[in-house]
Amino acid sequence: MGGVMEKILVSALMGVMSPLLGKLTNLIEKEYKEMKGVRKQLEQLRKELMAIDIALNKYAAMENQDTQMKGWIAEVRELAYDMEDIIDLFTYRVDHEPPDNTTTAVKRVIHKTLRKVKKFHHRHKFAKEIKELHVLVNEAYKRQKRYRIDKGASSKLHTKIDPRLPALYVEVEKLVGIEGPSNEIIDWFIREDKEPTRLRKIVSIVGQGGSGKTTLAKQVYEKIKGQFSFSAFLTVSQTPNMNNLLRELLSQIKSNEPMESYSDQQVVDKLRAELKEKRYIVVIDDIWKKSAWETIQCALPKSACASRIITTTRIKSVAEFCCTSNEDFVYQMKQLSKADSENLFLKRTFRAEDECPNHLKGIMTKILHKCDGLPLAIITLASLLADKPKIKEEWERVVNYMDSINEKDNSLEVMDKILSLSYNDLPHHLKNCLLYLSTFLEDHEIDKDILVWRWIAEGFVTTKQGFTLEEVAESYFYELINRSLIQHIQIKPYGEGGCRVHDIVLNFLIFRSTEENFFTKLDGQDLPSSHSRIRRLLVWNKQENARATSQGTLDLSNLRSIDIRHDDGWMMSRLLNLPVLRVLNLEGIALCNSNLDCIVSLFHLRYLGLRRSRIGSLPVQIGKLECLQTLDLSDTPVLELPESIIQLKKLMRLVGNHLILPDGFGNMESLHELGVLCGYRSSINFVNFGKDLQLLRNLRVLRVRFFPEGTSNYHLETRKEALMSSLCKLGGNNLRALYISNHIGSGDCFADSWCPLPRFLQKFVCYSKHSFSTFPKWICPSLSSLTYLDFKVKRMEGGDLRILEDLPALIALYLQVDEVPRDGVMISHGAFQCLERLRFYNRNGPGLVLKGGMPKLEWLSLAFHGGRAQSTYGSLEVSIRQMSSLKYINLIVHVISGNESDIKNFNSVIYEQVRILPHRPEANIKFCSVEPPQQAQKST
Numbered sequence: 001m002g003g004v005m006e007k008i009l010v011s012a013l014m015g016v017m018s019p020l021l022g023k024l025t026n027l028i029e030k031e032y033k034e035m036k037g038v039r040k041q042l043e044q045l046r047k048e049l050m051a052i053d054i055a056l057n058k059y060a061a062m063e064n065q066d067t068q069m070k071g072w073i074a075e076v077r078e079l080a081y082d083m084e085d086i087i088d089l090f091t092y093r094v095d096h097e098p099p100d101n102t103t104t105a106v107k108r109v110i111h112k113t114l115r116k117v118k119k120f121h122h123r124h125k126f127a128k129e130i131k132e133l134h135v136l137v138n139e140a141y142k143r144q145k146r147y148r149i150d151k152g153a154s155s156k157l158h159t160k161i162d163p164r165l166p167a168l169y170v171e172v173e174k175l176v177g178i179e180g181p182s183n184e185i186i187d188w189f190i191r192e193d194k195e196p197t198r199l200r201k202i203v204s205i206v207g208q209g210g211s212g213k214t215t216l217a218k219q220v221y222e223k224i225k226g227q228f229s230f231s232a233f234l235t236v237s238q239t240p241n242m243n244n245l246l247r248e249l250l251s252q253i254k255s256n257e258p259m260e261s262y263s264d265q266q267v268v269d270k271l272r273a274e275l276k277e278k279r280y281i282v283v284i285d286d287i288w289k290k291s292a293w294e295t296i297q298c299a300l301p302k303s304a305c306a307s308r309i310i311t312t313t314r315i316k317s318v319a320e321f322c323c324t325s326n327e328d329f330v331y332q333m334k335q336l337s338k339a340d341s342e343n344l345f346l347k348r349t350f351r352a353e354d355e356c357p358n359h360l361k362g363i364m365t366k367i368l369h370k371c372d373g374l375p376l377a378i379i380t381l382a383s384l385l386a387d388k389p390k391i392k393e394e395w396e397r398v399v400n401y402m403d404s405i406n407e408k409d410n411s412l413e414v415m416d417k418i419l420s421l422s423y424n425d426l427p428h429h430l431k432n433c434l435l436y437l438s439t440f441l442e443d444h445e446i447d448k449d450i451l452v453w454r455w456i457a458e459g460f461v462t463t464k465q466g467f468t469l470e471e472v473a474e475s476y477f478y479e480l481i482n483r484s485l486i487q488h489i490q491i492k493p494y495g496e497g498g499c500r501v502h503d504i505v506l507n508f509l510i511f512r513s514t515e516e517n518f519f520t521k522l523d524g525q526d527l528p529s530s531h532s533r534i535r536r537l538l539v540w541n542k543q544e545n546a547r548a549t550s551q552g553t554l555d556l557s558n559l560r561s562i563d564i565r566h567d568d569g570w571m572m573s574r575l576l577n578l579p580v581l582r583v584l585n586l587e588g589i590a591l592c593n594s595n596l597d598c599i600v601s602l603f604h605l606r607y608l609g610l611r612r613s614r615i616g617s618l619p620v621q622i623g624k625l626e627c628l629q630t631l632d633l634s635d636t637p638v639l640e641l642p643e644s645i646i647q648l649k650k651l652m653r654l655v656g657n658h659l660i661l662p663d664g665f666g667n668m669e670s671l672h673e674l675g676v677l678c679g680y681r682s683s684i685n686f687v688n689f690g691k692d693l694q695l696l697r698n699l700r701v702l703r704v705r706f707f708p709e710g711t712s713n714y715h716l717e718t719r720k721e722a723l724m725s726s727l728c729k730l731g732g733n734n735l736r737a738l739y740i741s742n743h744i745g746s747g748d749c750f751a752d753s754w755c756p757l758p759r760f761l762q763k764f765v766c767y768s769k770h771s772f773s774t775f776p777k778w779i780c781p782s783l784s785s786l787t788y789l790d791f792k793v794k795r796m797e798g799g800d801l802r803i804l805e806d807l808p809a810l811i812a813l814y815l816q817v818d819e820v821p822r823d824g825v826m827i828s829h830g831a832f833q834c835l836e837r838l839r840f841y842n843r844n845g846p847g848l849v850l851k852g853g854m855p856k857l858e859w860l861s862l863a864f865h866g867g868r869a870q871s872t873y874g875s876l877e878v879s880i881r882q883m884s885s886l887k888y889i890n891l892i893v894h895v896i897s898g899n900e901s902d903i904k905n906f907n908s909v910i911y912e913q914v915r916i917l918p919h920r921p922e923a924n925i926k927f928c929s930v931e932p933p934q935q936a937q938k939s940t
């Protein structure tokens with residue numbers, strides 16, 4: 001693993017070096033502009049760090065370096081961390097001299113002189129520290145030059161054997177779980193052949209490394225290539241030689257063709273000439289860049305001969321780029337089922353149809369749980385166990401290898417190499433973000449908002465002109481999903497959700513993070529060496545671990561981040577001397593209010609997470625945390641916030657449950673996200689509340705809740721109207737998302753005119769006990785950013801649906817409608833071009849009919865009355881047969897009690913439509929019995 005390991009360390013180090021160079025540059029320009037001696041030292045230090053950065057970039061392309069290089073990388077990384085800490089501390093000290101509150105002129109002069117002396121002292125101390133670090137950096141760089149790594153004498157630019165190669169030659173009898181996916185793709189190909197157009201079609205298979213993309217493509221290719229005049233199978237790889245690749249394609253198409261004298265254009269022309277008016281099948285395996293596909297497709301003509309192309313990639317955006325026509329489709333790899341996983345494991349472990357011995361079944365279950373349907377992981381571990389004695393101790397040792405952060409069995413190297421291909425392809429700014437995922441528990445559902453704001457607090461997210469830090473961080477999140485490194489999940493119903501990390505990927509990240517000293521985890525094993533500098537610390541569920549850190553056994557002075565969860569053994573007093581702490585996460589901990597007072601000394605703190613902690617109030621002096629960006633009070637008893645909180649001018653995210661803010665909270669001008677606010681008790685004088693709210697010009701996400709609390713509804717409707725008035729002001733600024741929870745009284749004011757229109761609004765959600773009387777007046781096609789709508793309305797007209805159809809960016813639509821017109825509602829042909837999720841509930845009415853279009857719709861949920869749908873539309877068919885992207889269908893059908901024929905008829909109709917859809921969507925149909933009309937009237 002040597003070469004792969006060191007490439008990863010270098011990449012992570014470059015992620016540390018970039019922010020350091022930026023801070024050093026700012027310091028030279030701001031603080032030492034006129035102090036030539038110190039400025040010169042800083043300039044020299046910057047130049048040496050830039051030289052190291054260049055050397056690291058060269059080294060990132062090399063493999064198989066010696067252990068001396070690994071030690072040098074670790075040394076430079078720690079120096080980079082130390083320098084950044086020193087710069088942060090110095091900047092804080094010179095910018096935070098106490099204010100001059102004296103009254104006499106003499107005292108003011110004395111205090112002014114003392115401030116100058118202190119500032120000089122800080123600068124002198126800083127210059128001395130920088131000089132010492134300068135010497136250390138210089139020595140480290142000289143050692144690096146002595147190693148002569150810049151010449152790359154002992155390095156190799158490419159691995160000898162491609163770890164993906166075995167997937168091309170696996171025996172058919174060893175394949176498991178491949179029959180269904182291969183038949184699905186072949187059925188799509190064959191069905192399309194019968195169409196009169198006979199156009200070229202492309203299937204792009206996308207999935208994470210080791211998910212079986214190449215194996216699936218190869219099996220489809222082998223099964224059907226005999227039906228084509230020409231066939232070829234090409235592997236592209238991360239750094240393809242396109243010149244050689246095109247020649248390889250031509251040699252497979254026409255083996256006796258002399259190509260030595262051909263230019264690239266001549267090769268492309270020759271390929272097009274050979275394939276024109278011919279039926280061909282080509283597999284392009286392992287595409288990493290859009291540019292590679294752009295070049296290859298030039299050689300593959302779009303003739304009307306029903307030719308077929310299969311591409312495989314780990315990157316979703318590349319897969320979508322390959323599939324540009326309506327006939328093409330992206331096939332997302334699925335995890336193996338539990339039964340297929342066990343079958344594959346047994347085939348590879350016992351090399352026969354033997355069952356697993358009883359004494360090993362429990363361990364096999366553990367192994368398969370960790371593999372979580374990933375074929376590469378199952379095959380690798382099964383092959384490792386196949387050559388070992390079938391005894392419990394040996395199998396347990398393999399499980400320990402998987403979890404170990406200190407050692408890895410050599411047999412697992414192929415798995416690491418496959419995952420390293422994806423890791424090494426990441427740009428530097430994403431590497432630390434991915435490593436940070438190793439700080440979350442196995443099988444943990446990671447909330448997107450929590451993750452991106454912690455990235456920001458850690459300093460992993462760099463500013464980009466025209467975008468907020470949150471928008472940049474979110475782009476990082478979706479890029480990791482795009483590259484199949486994390487799995488997108490829905491944590492909350494109908495919400496954006498978050499992600500989870502496959503256990504095998506998590507083990508890979510934990511091992512790398514530990515090697516690189518990215519974090520230190522206390523998990524019941526030996527405590528880290530006293531010589532180790534701990535930068536990020538995780539303490540989970542073990543009181544002995546908490547006590548070890550609380551009693552001073554570990555040096556925490558360099559700590560940047562600490563995450564303590566569900567542990568009551570931590571002594572909060574240890575927080576008093578953590579000068580560079582940026583992230584403090586105390587999730588699920590029992591704390592008394594006085595224990596938390598010590599956090600106000602953490603002047604560099606940017607993220608304070610108290611989610612699910614049992615604490616009743618915040619420290620009165622919370623306002624001293626001037627650098628705080630995120631305060632998460634979700635699922636805590638904290639309601640009323642202290643007055644000093646309005647001093648947090650850098651606070652960007654304040655979240656909790658039913659929060660009550662003090663007057664003057666409009667002073668927190670950096671707030672981007674706020675909620676959930678208590679709309680009922682938020683302020684005695686709601687006029688002041690509205691004025692404060694209007695001052696939050698940067699506010700992008702707002703959540704407000706109106707909930708009965710056993711008191712009178714005094715001025716409740718007035719408060720809602722005042723809130724709407726404030727929203728009109730915010731809508732003209734930066735408001736992107738509005739969530740209203742209205743559990744008491746009417747909410748019609750939120751459906752009234754919104755002026756000026758909220759031009760940047762992307763999400764509107766109104767969870768309400770009562771429906772809007774009419775369709776919201778402010779929703780119109782000019783809201784070009786609106787992507788998400790969720791509300792209830794009493795009656796919906798056809799014209800209201802046309803307005804929704806014309807919203808250009810709508811992705812998710814959740815509607816509950818009490819009444820529709822007598823002739824029902826039908827979605828027009830070609831409508832909702834961007835819609836991916838649709839829920840339309842009209843439980844006592846006929847629902848709606850889909851009339852084609854919606855090319856991106858993946859998730860559909862409908863509720864309606866079956867009898868009324870039959871009488872209104874003449875059929876129970878909901879016309880899903882043209883929804884080619886559908887992956888999930890949920891139907892709730894109300895039928896008259898005892899009418900089994902309707903249930904049987906509807907089942908037949910819907911499943912016939914589902915059967916012909918390309919993705920074979922999961923279909924859940926639920927029938928709810930209702931009384932006949934006469935009985936319903938009597939019971940009324």
